[in-house]
Amino acid sequence: MVNYIEWATDWSKELMRVCKRGAVVAVFSSTRTLAHIQIALENAGFYARDVLVYRRHSGIPKGLNIEKKLDKIGDTNAQQWQGWHTCLRNEWEAIVIVQKPLKNNYIETIQMTGLGPFKAILSDGSFQSNILEGFSKGRDENFDEHCTIKPLSLIRKLLELFLPQDNSHIVLDPFAGTGTTLIAALELGYQTIGIEIEDQYINIIQQRLGEYFGKIGQEFEVFD
Numbered sequence: 001m002v003n004y005i006e007w008a009t010d011w012s013k014e015l016m017r018v019c020k021r022g023a024v025v026a027v028f029s030s031t032r033t034l035a036h037i038q039i040a041l042e043n044a045g046f047y048a049r050d051v052l053v054y055r056r057h058s059g060i061p062k063g064l065n066i067e068k069k070l071d072k073i074g075d076t077n078a079q080q081w082q083g084w085h086t087c088l089r090n091e092w093e094a095i096v097i098v099q100k101p102l103k104n105n106y107i108e109t110i111q112m113t114g115l116g117p118f119k120a121i122l123s124d125g126s127f128q129s130n131i132l133e134g135f136s137k138g139r140d141e142n143f144d145e146h147c148t149i150k151p152l153s154l155i156r157k158l159l160e161l162f163l164p165q166d167n168s169h170i171v172l173d174p175f176a177g178t179g180t181t182l183i184a185a186l187e188l189g190y191q192t193i194g195i196e197i198e199d200q201y202i203n204i205i206q207q208r209l210g211e212y213f214g215k216i217g218q219e220f221e222v223f224d
């Protein structure tokens with residue numbers, strides 16, 4: 001776990017360096033790593049705004065079925081552990097929301113940077129919950145090689161919640177995966193930068209960007 005904390009500390013500091021004042025940062029995290037992510041971000045200088053619950057349709061149960069494991073190694077007490085497991089069904093992910101410090105207060109920051117408030121009042125007049133649910137991937141959003149692809153509709157929702165419609169803002173995803181954030185940002189009219197380390201995912205990003213820009217008749221460039 002020490003390496004994980006060091007890793008989170010390193011990228012949190014870099015994020016603090018490149019974000020503009022008032023920038024909102026949303027980090028998906030498992031229930032086991034949430035506390036470390038939150039502390040790394042706060043130690044880097046961000047301050048806590050909320051932790052959203054992204055409620056998924058299904059979670060893959062990981063961990064050990066104790067009875068089965070004991071049975072496999074020939075433990076004669078295996079049966080007394082029937083029904084015991086090392087984890088619960090994993091049905092939600094945390095989204096840690098932090099912000100680069102304000103200039104004095106929300107109002108001065110909004111006037112200076114156009115950032116900070118949440119689009120909390122919905123078109124039907126209701127108030128946005130901090131539990132996000134009911135998002136699912138479209139048929140064209142399944143790329144088998146990548147196991148943690150987020151639904152495009154979920155990322156669009158996050159951008160709409162935190163980013164006022166002003167195309168001077170730049171959406172950064174330093175862990176771009178299959179590029180879901182990039183596509184959502186482009187669809188909403190923002191400039192966007194994505195960074196991804198794995199060639200196989202870069203290929204998927206290129207394919208998705210190619211399809212997006214093909215539809216609107218524009219070219220794009222990828223930098224190594």
Ligand SMILES: C[S@@+](CC[C@H](N)C(=O)[O-])C[C@H]1O[C@@H](n2cnc3c(N)ncnc32)[C@H](O)[C@@H]1O
Nearest residue numbers: 148149150175176177178179180195196197198
């Ligand atoms: C959880 S996935 C993101 C999935 C993305 N939200 C999507 O919908 O496709 C995180 C990605 O970060 C990438 N990654 C990990 N370390 C990285 C690094 N140091 N620089 C750039 N990308 C990195 C991994 O290869 C992985 O594809």
